[in-house]
Amino acid sequence: MSRPTLYIAITNHGFGHAVRISSVANLVQKMCPDVLLIMVTTAPRWLLESYISGDFIYRPRAFDVGVIQSDSITMDKQTTLEKLQEIRHKERSIIAGEVNFIKQNRVDLLLADIPPIAAKIAQAADIHGWMMGNFGWDFIYRSWGGEFLEIADWIGEFFAQCKRLFRLPLHEPMSIFPNILDVGLTGGTPRYEPEEIKAKFDIHSDQEKTVLLTFGGLGLDQIPYQNLARFPDWKFLTLDSNTPELPNLINVTKEAEKIDKNLPRIRPVDLMPICSRVVSKPGYSTFAEALRLEIPIISLVREGFGESKFLLEGIQDYSYHQILPPTEFFDGDWEFLRQPLQAPRKSEKLDKNGTEAIAQAVVDYLQ
Incomplete structure (x- = not known):
């Protein structure tokens, strides 16, 4: 019997996407100790290791650019557009390379947060491709107008092929996704008292x-x-x-x-x-x-x-x-x-078990 293998593709933007999907990966590994995790991202390895306690394969690949920034607030739209056009130009070879890797490694399931091309990779490799997120890149780029509109349409075509979206709280509608499952908040748990x-x-x-x-x-x-x-x-x-x-x-x-x-x-x-x-x-x-x-x-x-x-x-x-x-x-x-803090406008609380819900669905599928 080969080990159940989970391929995790992470947006090449900031640390947040890597943090929340690594929390899920860590729990999957705890629930299913023989799982083989393949983390596909340019996020630094130390960041993944700070959330995933066991072993994983690190495959440094960039499938998208998110937004090119000099710091956490300052955006460079022109460079973002150039990099996106470059990825669009290489789309076929990116997909072919990953499909080959997925088949060689007998990957059972792809989970992405939330590089659009991952949906097409899963489809071409003939495996299930799931995603998690609270927004899609099509939504970010569309609001910028101009040449970004065509990019948003291109990305939307990928998202429309996603088999299942775990939609996190604090989200935009994400209505381009055909199959949406709402889950609670994700994240790590403190390690120390x-x-x-x-x-x-x-x-x-x-x-x-x-x-x-x-x-x-x-x-x-x-x-x-x-x-x-x-x-x-x-x-x-x-x-x-x-x-x-x-x-x-x-x-x-x-x-x-x-x-x-x-x-x-x-x-x-x-x-x-x-x-x-x-x-x-x-x-x-x-x-x-x-x-x-x-x-x-x-x-x-x-x-x-x-x-x-x-x-x-x-x-x-x-x-x-x-x-x-x-x-x-x-x-x-x-x-x-x-100054005193403002009280929340709503009395109900958000569900806090998003990490657990996604991990459970992944383990159920792998087993």
């Missing part, structure tokens, strides 16, 4: 005055760290790579390396339980992990990216929150931290 994290990083501030600053895999240029001096008895935690040395700012990644080089990589979700709020930009994975743990969210507004509207609506509906105009974050004095 709150007291353990506080002891490791010598954090003595109370939760009310402990804040996580997290801006996705690309970070943000020009965070006004000088404002932290106005909050001397607060603690600010970050996983960003470039931070100044400040008495009340803990760069968790750097500190963790000093404590123990073999420590599993600390992730935002590991820090959230000791914080009173998460300061972020609109991003599904950060929002979903905070919503799962019921940690309030302070988010910047992000213009020109269609998904943002649904994400910001979502936290206003389901989370204690604040929504910040960029000027208040970049040019203000961060007085917003002392």
Whole structure:
């Protein structure tokens, strides 16, 4: 008997897609220990390893570009368009190469988040192709108009071939998909007890005055760290790579390396339980992990990216929150931290079991 084999294709954009599908992959592996995971992405291997505890095959391939960005907010539409046209030009050879790989490795199921071409790869390889997501790239590009309209149509044709979409909360309609199954929030689960994290990083501030600053895999240029001096008895935690040395700012990644080089990589979700709020930009994975743990969210507004509207609506509906105009974050004095949070508009909570629901469906199919 060959091992059940799951091929996972991940959008080549930021870290969020890799985080949420790796949470699913990790649970599939726990539920079905003999599964062979093939992670197909250009997301860094360390990121996948911080969510997947067992072994997997890493196949670095890019099937889409998402949006080319210099940081988590600044978009380069022209380069994005050029890269998309390049992929469109190579479409046939990309599909042929992957079909060959899938057949050689006897892949049983393809799960994607959410490179459009993956649906066509699965169809050409004659296996089931499933997807998970809260938006499709056709939706993002269509709102940009011009030459992106043709790209959106091209992508829509792929999505229309998807056998099943697990539609996550905070979503656009995604009506191009023929078979939609709504599921709950996805994300990782904290690896440490709150007291353990506080002891490791010598954090003595109370939760009310402990804040996580997290801006996705690309970070943000020009965070006004000088404002932290106005909050001397607060603690600010970050996983960003470039931070100044400040008495009340803990760069968790750097500190963790000093404590123990073999420590599993600390992730935002590991820090959230000791914080009173998460300061972020609109991003599904950060929002979903905070919503799962019921940690309030302070988010910047992000213009020109269609998904943002649904994400910001979502936290206003389901989370204690604040929504910040960029000027208040970049040019203000961060007085917003002392302001009361807005209560969620809705009393019901979102289902938190999306990771479990998708993993269960995958395992049921493989077995």
